[in-house]
Amino acid sequence: MNLAAIRDVVELTLEVPQGQVISYDLRKLCSALGVDDPTRVVVETDDSRRALVTIYPANPLAVMPPPSPDDMLMDRHGRIVVGRYHNGRPARRRLFDPSTGSAQRALVFGTTGAGKSRVVQYVLACEKRNRIVSWFADLKGGQSAPEAAGQVDWHATTQEEAILMLRAAVAIAEERQRRYKALGRNAFLIGQPDPLISVRIDEANRLLERGSPYREEATRLIKELGRTGRSVGVGVELDAQASHLEELGGSDTLRAMLKEGEVTLLRWSSSMMRQLVGDGLLPADAQLMPIPKTLRPHTLVSQFDPAAEDEDDAPGTQGTAYLLSGPHPTSMMRHFRIGSIAPTPGLDPEILALYGPGEPARLEDASRDAAGAAYAARNDPAAMEKLCAELRDETEKEAKAVPPLANGKRKPSSRLEDRVLAALAAFEGPSTADEVLAAVSEDGGKAVRLGSVRNALGALADQELVVREGHGLYALP
DSSP: OEEEEETTEEEEEEETTTTOOOOOOOHHHHHHOOSSSSEEEEEOSSSEEEEEEEEEESSSTOOOOOOOOOTTSOOSSEEEEEETTSSSSSEEEEEEOOOOOEEEEEEEEEESSSSHHHHHHHHHHHHTTTTTTEEEEETTTTOOSGGTTTSSSEEEOOOOHHHHHHHHHHHHHHHHHHHHHHOOSSOOOSSSSSOEEEEEEETHHHHHHHTTTTTTHHHHHHHIIIIIIIIGGEEEEEEEESGGGGGGHHHHHHHHHHSSSOOOOOOTTTTTHHHHTTTSSSSOOOOOOOOSOOOOOOOOTTTTOOOOOOOOOOOOOEEEEEESSSTTSSOOEEEOSSSSSSSOSSSSSSHHHHHSSSSSOOOOHHHHHHHHHHHTTOOHHHHHOOOOHHHHHHHHHHOOOSSSSSOOBBOOOOOOOHHHHHHHHSSOOOHHHHHHHHHHHHHTTTOOHHHHHHHHHHHHHHHHSSSSEEEEEEEEO
């Protein structure tokens, strides 16, 4: 063990004997160090024998500055600076890989209140300043990032328009493939002559979760963009509050994107870490220090202490994250402060200033033709609503075309978990395993036993797709 201390910051270098792998328990470590605030302790390992333990006098990420214009411009490696690591060094995220000519695939995960929308706004502003064509579908009805309207090339607010956007992006990728093949090009060069395109779906779980009418097509289109878009300058990003990868079209859909894309993990749910490890994004023995909701240390207060104050207000941790695809995946960082500190009654002037003046980058003529009618109608509400209505009709007709069973019901999913979720959705309140079994037994699928239903309910509860309302009672969240 080596120890170094500079300006009240203590750094311990720890090492275990050869043949062993270092591991730790943060609470036990803080107890041994006599530290009552775990947010002051940062642990990084090399996934082998060594670890760095840094002890700060106060949380080093408590206060973050706004970005500078230089932070927002891509460096020669296609990266922007998105914030700072705990040690003050810049945290970078790649928008483009000039060494391979590849557009990026990206995911941003975070629970409610983790700062995802501000992260999205910052990256959109960086794309505008770097003359990247941004297509942005805000599936919270446009409320997640209202300042983006007019600052991106295509701003969508409904699931139907998101599907039209994805269809247009795939059509562009296919057109560029044909054109680049004729030119003998096997990689993308920004602006020679085509601009880089970034397709971003915010609140993607709404489009890809079970029960969404567009889940199957959206999953297929995103997979196609992830497979073919990178070499022709069409990138794709999903931003979601998902607590389980099955909510995003199934883990198989995203495994390649997770392993090779730019992945940002903000404050996560209890099951997300298991999924990230299980899908191979993180080593099985990787440990990330949990990101608390606030920076308030947990202290015991005696009821007999008359001076004790029950103060609920404490600094939040919005924007604190791990850049899992970066060079320091287990090192905590925090994004720059984006926007006004206090809520504003309308559009946030600080966020608008980030985008800067001028029009956003637009498609080149060849891609505009390939994008078709939906792209042409993107700024015409009446024309876009007509296209969305046609898509709704098309989807409803396809659903009705599925032949019914003899009892009038349609063929259920073969997965018991899906059948259980469908049964719970039909109940008005919490239900018992026996009631779920009765509903599942009437859906026309394969017969199941009570024990199988109970196992499925337990697994869904562990994945946070089902909540336990009481002893033996289950319901959808």
